[in-house]
Amino acid sequence: MTTPNRPLASEEVYGEKWDRCMTDTMVKAASGLALGIVFSAVLFKRRPWPVFLGTGIGLGMGYGNCQNDFRSPYVHSQPLTLAKAHEHILTKSSNSG
Amino acid sequence: MLRAAHLPRSQSAAYNFSLVTKRWQQTPASPGTGITASTKSTPGSHTTQYATNNSSSTLKTQTATARPSFNAPIDRTNNPNKTTNTPPSYIPPPSARSSPPTGSGSSGGGGGRMIKSIIYGVTLGLTATLVYAEYENGPFRRQLESTIPYSSTVLGGLDQVIDPVFGRQKPFTKEITDKIPDLAYVKDKIPGKEQIKKIGEQVKDTTNNVLEKLPDKTTIKKAGESAKDAVSNTYHKLTDQNKAKGVVDQATNQVKDAVNTVREALPDTAGLKKGLTHAKEQVQDAAHTVKETVKDALPLAKGKSGEPTKKIGDPMFLEEAGEMGVPPPIPEDKYKKLEEEINHLFAPLSKQLDDALTAAREHVSHMKTLIENPNISTSDHETWKKAEHLQEQARTSYEKVTDTLREWKNKLIEYTTTTSGQIHPEEKKVDEKYQELHKQYTTSTFVKNFRTYIDDATKSFQKEIETMFPSLAGKNPTQLTHEDLQALLVHAHRRIVKLQNDIARMRVNESDSVKAAIDVQRADIDRLVEQRVQERVAKTAEQLTDELKSYEKNLRQQFDEQLKHEIVLQHQALTQYLADVLSRQYQEWAREYEKQLDNESTKINLNLQNQLRTTLDRLHAIEQAIEANYDSQERGRKAQHLWIQAQNILNKVVHGTTTENDLDVISKIVPNEKFVQVLFNQLKTDESPITNEEMLRERFSHVKKLCRRVALINDGHNSLWNYFLSYFQSLLIVRQRDDSILVDDAIDLNQLDTFTILNYVQSYLEHNQWYNALRLMQLLTGEPKNVAQSWINDTRNYLAKKQTSELLEAYSNSIGLGTLPRTA
Numbered sequence: 001m002t003t004p005n006r007p008l009a010s011e012e013v014y015g016e017k018w019d020r021c022m023t024d025t026m027v028k029a030a031s032g033l034a035l036g037i038v039f040s041a042v043l044f045k046r047r048p049w050p051v052f053l054g055t056g057i058g059l060g061m062g063y064g065n066c067q068n069d070f071r072s073p074y075v076h077s078q079p080l081t082l083a084k085a086h087e088h089i090l091t092k093s094s095n096s097g
Numbered sequence: 098m099l100r101a102a103h104l105p106r107s108q109s110a111a112y113n114f115s116l117v118t119k120r121w122q123q124t125p126a127s128p129g130t131g132i133t134a135s136t137k138s139t140p141g142s143h144t145t146q147y148a149t150n151n152s153s154s155t156l157k158t159q160t161a162t163a164r165p166s167f168n169a170p171i172d173r174t175n176n177p178n179k180t181t182n183t184p185p186s187y188i189p190p191p192s193a194r195s196s197p198p199t200g201s202g203s204s205g206g207g208g209g210r211m212i213k214s215i216i217y218g219v220t221l222g223l224t225a226t227l228v229y230a231e232y233e234n235g236p237f238r239r240q241l242e243s244t245i246p247y248s249s250t251v252l253g254g255l256d257q258v259i260d261p262v263f264g265r266q267k268p269f270t271k272e273i274t275d276k277i278p279d280l281a282y283v284k285d286k287i288p289g290k291e292q293i294k295k296i297g298e299q300v301k302d303t304t305n306n307v308l309e310k311l312p313d314k315t316t317i318k319k320a321g322e323s324a325k326d327a328v329s330n331t332y333h334k335l336t337d338q339n340k341a342k343g344v345v346d347q348a349t350n351q352v353k354d355a356v357n358t359v360r361e362a363l364p365d366t367a368g369l370k371k372g373l374t375h376a377k378e379q380v381q382d383a384a385h386t387v388k389e390t391v392k393d394a395l396p397l398a399k400g401k402s403g404e405p406t407k408k409i410g411d412p413m414f415l416e417e418a419g420e421m422g423v424p425p426p427i428p429e430d431k432y433k434k435l436e437e438e439i440n441h442l443f444a445p446l447s448k449q450l451d452d453a454l455t456a457a458r459e460h461v462s463h464m465k466t467l468i469e470n471p472n473i474s475t476s477d478h479e480t481w482k483k484a485e486h487l488q489e490q491a492r493t494s495y496e497k498v499t500d501t502l503r504e505w506k507n508k509l510i511e512y513t514t515t516t517s518g519q520i521h522p523e524e525k526k527v528d529e530k531y532q533e534l535h536k537q538y539t540t541s542t543f544v545k546n547f548r549t550y551i552d553d554a555t556k557s558f559q560k561e562i563e564t565m566f567p568s569l570a571g572k573n574p575t576q577l578t579h580e581d582l583q584a585l586l587v588h589a590h591r592r593i594v595k596l597q598n599d600i601a602r603m604r605v606n607e608s609d610s611v612k613a614a615i616d617v618q619r620a621d622i623d624r625l626v627e628q629r630v631q632e633r634v635a636k637t638a639e640q641l642t643d644e645l646k647s648y649e650k651n652l653r654q655q656f657d658e659q660l661k662h663e664i665v666l667q668h669q670a671l672t673q674y675l676a677d678v679l680s681r682q683y684q685e686w687a688r689e690y691e692k693q694l695d696n697e698s699t700k701i702n703l704n705l706q707n708q709l710r711t712t713l714d715r716l717h718a719i720e721q722a723i724e725a726n727y728d729s730q731e732r733g734r735k736a737q738h739l740w741i742q743a744q745n746i747l748n749k750v751v752h753g754t755t756t757e758n759d760l761d762v763i764s765k766i767v768p769n770e771k772f773v774q775v776l777f778n779q780l781k782t783d784e785s786p787i788t789n790e791e792m793l794r795e796r797f798s799h800v801k802k803l804c805r806r807v808a809l810i811n812d813g814h815n816s817l818w819n820y821f822l823s824y825f826q827s828l829l830i831v832r833q834r835d836d837s838i839l840v841d842d843a844i845d846l847n848q849l850d851t852f853t854i855l856n857y858v859q860s861y862l863e864h865n866q867w868y869n870a871l872r873l874m875q876l877l878t879g880e881p882k883n884v885a886q887s888w889i890n891d892t893r894n895y896l897a898k899k900q901t902s903e904l905l906e907a908y909s910n911s912i913g914l915g916t917l918p919r920t921a
Contacts, residue, residue, distance in 0.1 A: 010887035011800045014807065067817045070810075 017069050025062025032058025231255050301720075438508055449497050450530045456490045458537055463487055495538045502531055561592070736912040739773070743906035746780070747899065776905045780898065790867075793895060796888050797862060801855050803884045805830070808851040810880035832856050851881050867896055 036054025044050050230238040230252055242249040463483065565588055742762055809815075809823030832852050854873050861870035871892050877885055 009796070009891070011796065011803050011884050014803050014884050063817060070817065070820065071814055 017066075021062065021066035021069060024065050025059060028058035028062040028065075029055050030058065032056070032061075227251065227255065231259055445501065447526075447530070449494065449501055450534055452494050454530065454534050454537060456487065456494045459487050459490075492538075492542070495534065561588070732912075736909055739909035739912065740906060743902060743909045747902040747906055772908055773905060776901050776908070779901050780905075789895075793888070793892055794862060796891070797858070800885050800888045801859065802827075804851055804855055804877065804881035807880040807884060812879050815880070849876055851877060851879075867892065871896060 032054035033051060034054070036051035039054065040047055040050040226241065227248075230241050230248070238252065242252065562585075805827040806824045807820065809826060810819055830852055833856075854876055858870045858873050861867070861873065871889065874885055874889050874892070
């Protein structure tokens with residue numbers, strides 16, 4: 001999407017997450033849909049259920065990914081930035097103090 | 098700005114409402130398009146949470162269709178019309194055409210439906226993008242505007258509609274137009290070094306001009322002298338003329354008086370008058386010249402004092418002494434002739450006289466010797482012959498002399514008659530000589546007869562002796578006896594007595610006769626003399642009267658001349674006196690003038706020197722004041738500069754546009770301040786991203802929204818459902834802004850939750866209390882904290898930078914306070 005040429009602000013992380021999520025979901029849904037259509041058309045004699053299945057699988061995967069992504073602060077190295085910020089503060093205080 | 102950054106929550110509601118109403122209005126118009134539109138996804142809006150607004154975007158399209166007319170942009174406005182316009186080729190989402198599921202729609206409509214659907218899809222996409230861009234007003238819009246050429250105009254046109262209607266404030270996409278005030282302008286206003294120098298130079302120039310315009314000492318002196326000259330001229334002209342006039346008048350009067358006295362003193366004769374008038378004229382001329390010279394001498398006050406004028410004092414001309422009176426002229430020829438004759442005669446006469454004289458003398462001397470020599474006898478013939486010879490000689494010469502003398506006498510008589518009594522000078526000599534000659538001759542004649550006398554005497558004596566004393570005659574003288582001798586003696590004595598008596602008798606007779614003759618002669622002579630005398634007297638009287646006359650004339654002339662001389666001398670004396678007086682007066686006045694001039698000039702000099710001194714002192718004081726002022730101004734300027742720079746930095750920090758240059762300028766301004774160095778280093782090494790308050794506020798609004806939306810998400814494992822729930826909650830919770838926090842510290846730290854915190858922080862931010870805002874923000878928990886973390890960091894950094902720059906400013910203020918000009 002957007003290549004970060006600067007460190008990402010925390011409020012934009014959320015936005016970016018949602019972007020990712022949505023696109024991902026859409027892609028997955030679309031691909032699911034497509035697969036479903038294909039399968040429906042090819043294998044299942046134009047029955048509607050693969051389409052729905054595929055779409056649902058896609059949506060679900062996307063949903064799961066989203067959720068996982070949103071939970072990621074506790075997996076990613078976000079706390080390090082906090083520590084860095086703290087270090088920054090500490091060094092600042094030591095300098096000025 | 099604040100309001101621009103802060104989209105009010107209510108706006109979205111109203112927006113929704115309007116959209117809903119529009120939708121309600123528009124739905125009967127085009128149901129088909131609505132259906133087709135609803136199934137389409139809006140590929141242009143890939144930023145996301147507005148997916149639910151897709152339905153509203155359809156309404157937007159319809160609303161967009163309804164208002165094309167007043168839009169400035171050109172082609173694009175036509176496009177939303179759902180007439181059969183061929184869509185331009187640069188429509189962004191070509192994928193929109195591919196993705197819309199043509200398969201979902203009825204394939205039976207044929208090409209018309211296809212085309213319609215395509216058109217609808219395209220317009221829908223476009224409107225969707227536009228609507229979304231308008232709504233989002235953020236990066237999507239910027240991106241759109243940057244990529245698609247005329248979209249900015251379209252969007253601007255839409256802005257013009259949307260903003261008044263929906264109350265949306267200034268969009269963020271615009272750059273903050275009110276720039277940081279250009280401090281360079283302010284910097285220029287401060288008198289820089291050059292200007293101060295210029296001012297100083299100007300002051301110096303003015304002072305120099307003033308100094309030059311002050312007259313120099315020499316010119317002052319000249320001016321003073323000229324002034325003094327003028328003053329003295331007027332003074333002199335006033336006074337001197339009168340005095341000079343008086344003096345001159347006095348002189349003339351004196352001269353006139355002198356002349357008058359002289360005139361009166363002299364007897365009134367013609368010549369005297371003439372001489373007098375002449376003298377008078379001369380004196381008057383002299384007086385006049387004196388006057389002139391005096392007058393001329395006066396205006397020469399500029400000359401050196403004490404210099405005597407050279408015109409006065411010319412000695413008047415002296416008349417020459419008169420000549421002596423010339424005797425009346427003799428008839429020259431006769432006079433001359435006579436004189437010649439006389440002279441002619443005189444030489445031989447004198448010679449003859451001399452000869453005669455010598456002869457006579459010789460004879461006399463010879464005879465004297467003869468006589469005195471008792472031993473001579475009568476028988477000595479030689480001597481007697483010599484004597485006779487001599488006597489003869491003398492006699493002849495004497496006769497000659499008498500003859501010539503007679504002649505000469507005649508001549509002389511003639512001469513004397515002609516010359517009226519004047520005796521020839523030679524006559525006296527001749528007379529003398531003649532008298533001597535005569536004497537000598539008589540003696541010689543007398544002596545001539547000496548011999549005869551001797552003979553006769555002896556003879557007679559012998560005779561006597563014979564007769565008387567016959568007895569004695571025969572005797573020798575040795576044989577004489579005493580009685581004989583006595584007898585001889587008696588005889589001799591008797592003879593002598595007798596002779597003596599005879600002599601006496603004869604003498605008496607002689608004397609008588611002589612007397613008588615003398616008397617007769619005397620009478621004659623007297624008569625003659627009388628005659629002669631009378632003649633002579635007359636002549637001499639005549640002569641004397643003439644002489645007297647001439648003498649008188651002479652005398653008179655002498656008198657005249659002397660008088661003139663006297664007058665001249667007097668005049669001279671007068672003029673000299675005048676000159677002296679004048680010169681003395683002049684000297685006095687000149688001296689006084691000089692004195693006054695000196696006084697005045699020294700006074701003026703002192704005055705001017707005083708003035709000069711005071712002016713110079715003032716100048717020096719001014720210079721010093723200027724320099725001190727300059728120094729203090731310099732420091733003040735430095736401080737101001739620093740302050741301005743600090744302000745600059747502060748502003749830039751606030752607005753987020755610091756550059757390295759600013760910081761370097763600081764270090765250049767005050768290279769010596771340690772504190773500034775510390776701060777400066779701090780600022781320089783600050784690596785946080787550059788922000789400003791606007792951005793932070795903007796971000797805060799964004800952050801706030803996000804925080805509200807994720808308020809329910811905490812640190813635990815949250816699902817997406819929680820996200821939806823929290824979003825839903827954010828929609829539902831309506832909080833008033835709570836400004837009570839600002840009045841009293843009414844924060845209950847135990848009852849904080851996201852919304853309250855956000856509210857409080859909002860109020861703080863609106864009142865610019867960043868520190869409090871930051872403190873509160875740090876109390877967020879959970880996902881909101883994560884969301885707000887970078888904001889918090891940035892705000893912290895920003896505040897730190899701001900604090901540093903504020904410190905710098907404060908420090909510069911403190912410096913600047915010390916250099917303020919001291920005014921009472």
